[in-house]
Amino acid sequence: MRSRAGRFAIVGLLILLPLLLQQIDDYILHIAIIIGIYAILSLSLNVIVGYAGQFALGHAAFYGIGAYTAALIMLHGSASFWLALAAAAAVTGLFGLLLGSPVIRLRGDYLGIVTLGFGEIVRLIFVNWVDVTRGPMGLPGIPAPSLFGHAFTEKIEFYYLILALVLLTYFIINRIVHSGIGLNLLTIREDETLAQSVGIRPNPYKLLAFSLGACFAGVAGAYWAAYISYVSPDSFRYLDSVNILAMVILGGTASLPGSILGAILLVLAPEILRYMNDYRMMLLGLAIILMMIFKPSGFWGEKHRKYNFYGLAQKGGRK
Amino acid sequence: MKKTGSILASIALAASLLAGCSANGGKQDADGAIQIGLAAPISGTQAQYGEAFKNGAELAAKQVNDAGGIDGKKVKIVIQDDKGDPHEAVNVANKFVTDKDILAVVGHFNSSATLATAPIYNKNKIVEISPSSSAPAVTNAGEYTFRVITTDAFQAAYLADWSKELGYRKVALIYEQSDFGLGLLDVYKEAAPKNNIEIVAAESYNPGDKDFSTVLTKIKEKQPDAIFIGGFYNEAALIAQQAQKLGLKTDYIGVDSLYSEALLELGGDAVENMKLIGFFYPGGDNEEATKFAEAYQTAYNSKPDTYAAYAYVATSVVIEAIKHNGADREKIKEYLKTLHDYKGPTGVLSFDENGDVVTTPERLTIRNGAFELYQ
Numbered sequence: 001m002r003s004r005a006g007r008f009a010i011v012g013l014l015i016l017l018p019l020l021l022q023q024i025d026d027y028i029l030h031i032a033i034i035i036g037i038y039a040i041l042s043l044s045l046n047v048i049v050g051y052a053g054q055f056a057l058g059h060a061a062f063y064g065i066g067a068y069t070a071a072l073i074m075l076h077g078s079a080s081f082w083l084a085l086a087a088a089a090a091v092t093g094l095f096g097l098l099l100g101s102p103v104i105r106l107r108g109d110y111l112g113i114v115t116l117g118f119g120e121i122v123r124l125i126f127v128n129w130v131d132v133t134r135g136p137m138g139l140p141g142i143p144a145p146s147l148f149g150h151a152f153t154e155k156i157e158f159y160y161l162i163l164a165l166v167l168l169t170y171f172i173i174n175r176i177v178h179s180g181i182g183l184n185l186l187t188i189r190e191d192e193t194l195a196q197s198v199g200i201r202p203n204p205y206k207l208l209a210f211s212l213g214a215c216f217a218g219v220a221g222a223y224w225a226a227y228i229s230y231v232s233p234d235s236f237r238y239l240d241s242v243n244i245l246a247m248v249i250l251g252g253t254a255s256l257p258g259s260i261l262g263a264i265l266l267v268l269a270p271e272i273l274r275y276m277n278d279y280r281m282m283l284l285g286l287a288i289i290l291m292m293i294f295k296p297s298g299f300w301g302e303k304h305r306k307y308n309f310y311g312l313a314q315k316g317g318r319k
Numbered sequence: 320m321k322k323t324g325s326i327l328a329s330i331a332l333a334a335s336l337l338a339g340c341s342a343n344g345g346k347q348d349a350d351g352a353i354q355i356g357l358a359a360p361i362s363g364t365q366a367q368y369g370e371a372f373k374n375g376a377e378l379a380a381k382q383v384n385d386a387g388g389i390d391g392k393k394v395k396i397v398i399q400d401d402k403g404d405p406h407e408a409v410n411v412a413n414k415f416v417t418d419k420d421i422l423a424v425v426g427h428f429n430s431s432a433t434l435a436t437a438p439i440y441n442k443n444k445i446v447e448i449s450p451s452s453s454a455p456a457v458t459n460a461g462e463y464t465f466r467v468i469t470t471d472a473f474q475a476a477y478l479a480d481w482s483k484e485l486g487y488r489k490v491a492l493i494y495e496q497s498d499f500g501l502g503l504l505d506v507y508k509e510a511a512p513k514n515n516i517e518i519v520a521a522e523s524y525n526p527g528d529k530d531f532s533t534v535l536t537k538i539k540e541k542q543p544d545a546i547f548i549g550g551f552y553n554e555a556a557l558i559a560q561q562a563q564k565l566g567l568k569t570d571y572i573g574v575d576s577l578y579s580e581a582l583l584e585l586g587g588d589a590v591e592n593m594k595l596i597g598f599f600y601p602g603g604d605n606e607e608a609t610k611f612a613e614a615y616q617t618a619y620n621s622k623p624d625t626y627a628a629y630a631y632v633a634t635s636v637v638i639e640a641i642k643h644n645g646a647d648r649e650k651i652k653e654y655l656k657t658l659h660d661y662k663g664p665t666g667v668l669s670f671d672e673n674g675d676v677v678t679t680p681e682r683l684t685i686r687n688g689a690f691e692l693y694q
Binding site: 034 | 418
């Protein structure tokens with residue numbers, strides 16, 4: 001993973017993957033796409049929860065705002081998907097900032113409760129603002145993205161689009177969290193008083209984390225709207241927020257590959273367990289409990305301790 | 320300790336994966352059977368309806384199989400859980416369309432799930448027949464999307480006509496803040512002036528609300544001839560009881576979603592004389608309904624609800640299509656397009672050019688704590 005060649009190999013493999021998968025079927029390709037959407041969501045939430053240490057429970061709200069913004073712009077403004085994508089990212093980023101401003105004064109549980117409330121408020125706005133969102137009826141008939149006059153219809157095209165978006169998200173978030181900004185965020189997460197005493201002002205950094213996280217959730221939302229071509233309020237419930245948070249924690253907080261792993265696990269597991277019928281969700285819950293008992297830092301979380309922040313092996317730090 | 324943990328975890332995961340593979344492999348055993356998909360909320364907050372769906376659909380398959388199947392082939396219902404969540408529903412839809420053995424899909428429960436999955440079913444040219452999605456938008460969802468429940472629009476318009484016949488002049492509306500409630504509200508409001516009805520109040524509530532005293536106090540001042548309830552039986556029973564306590568004397572009229580034994584149990588004498596329409600009314604003129612209720616009672620030892628009946632009808636028409644036109648996805652659609660006056664437990668039904676059902680409801684009322692036909 002750390003080596004350049006390894007990264008290229010993974011990207012190359014992901015590009016070739018659908019050629020293999022398409023031989024199998026569209027369903028698996030669809031699951032790969034869903035994994036991509038959740039990978040973006042968990043990566044973006046990881047910035048808030050993992051790096052900034054802000055226990056936020058309303059991520060589905062940002063996802064929903066992104067989806068609705070893109071849907072409304074494409075339906076009423078007949079804008080292209082690409083413009084809608086950028087607008088969705090900008091609008092949700094702004095909402096992240098708006099939510100961030102009052103809640104950065106809160107910590108821990110209180111923050112969790114306020115963000116939970118935010119998520120519910122947003123969902124209720126989707127339900128009740130009938131003139132704009134058509135309420136619970138949702139917005140059908142969202143056009144598919146098109147590139148150079150060619151409209152996306154095949155799953156494979158959507159797969160490459162989400163792959164590009166995941167890579168872009170990974171690249172940008174990776175660069176940010178592995179820069180001085182990321183180091184400052186981690187310092188704030190570990191000890192806010194200490195951070196202040198060495199001259200790091202927590203508030204701008206927390207706000208940055210909120211708007212960055214929200215912004216990418218908006219990207220995922222815009223993609224979802226265009227992919228499914230229909231948005232409705234019950235796609236963005238409290239349960240979805242919890243699910244995304246579970247991906248971050250299961251994969252390992254403050255670990256980007258961990259977030260992707262978390263997304264893969266929590267999207268794949270319920271699908272693989274379909275044969276269990278009634279016991280499916282129970283078994284999944286059990287697996288998560290076991291996981292938290294035996295591996296509380298998540299699957300990829302421990303890596304974090306073996307390497308220091310700049311990706312160097314710890315022995316460099318020890319001297 | 321840590322190592323043991325990770326080994327345990329990986330074993331557990333590997334085991335479930337392997338089990339998944341073998342379950343997929345096992346599918347080939349069912350080769351030759353005619354497979355119909357059923358997408359329903361088996362888990363989650365709407366699991367009770369998922370159960371009704373499952374029972375209704377499986378009863379339809381069982382009856383055909385007991386009679387020798389279709390050309391000697393057994394009918395098998397393949398159930399997938401959509402949790403009533405559009406995300407899951409889309410996964411299920413993709414799973415069904417890629418499985419070439421699935422000939423048609425009965426589902427989904429929620430209108431939002433049906434609408435989210437409609438593009439997938441239509442693109443892959445497979446019939447999706449919803450037993451319960453009554454949102455008006457489903458009408459235009461595509462030529463492969465059918466439903467055996469009437470639209471909310473139809474019910475509201477029908478009730479507006481009936482209100483006129485009952486001589487109501489001033490009607491207050493209480494509706495659920497959902498696609499369902501809003502749809503009813505719109506149509507009833509629109510039809511009111513034509514029927515000489517004045518809407519004196521329109522108040523909404525959220526599903527699950529328990530206290531209606533504020534709403535009812537407001538309505539009491541207007542002295543309506545009747546209250547139109549656009550919601551479900553739980554709230555309807557509470558509304559009637561709380562109105563009784565407030566001394567509000569008025570008639571009630573409502574849609575088929577009120578029609579449930581639970582309304583009688585919860586409402587007691589407050590719901591006496593409530594007028595509602597129903598499609599599935601066993602013990603009345605419709606013999607099919609009575610037969611279905613008896614078969615259901617024998618099979619599951621419980622009374623069927625409306626959704627079980629709808630799921631039974633949806634599955635039955637698909638089976639009917641396969642019987643007549645053969646086991647082919649496209650031909651099932653063609654058959655359904657031409658289906659005319661099919662007699663089932665929810666009445667005599669046909670499909671219009673949009674795949675919406677055309678049928679006439681029964682007029683019901685509550686007398687002495689039981690539903691009976693309104694005379």
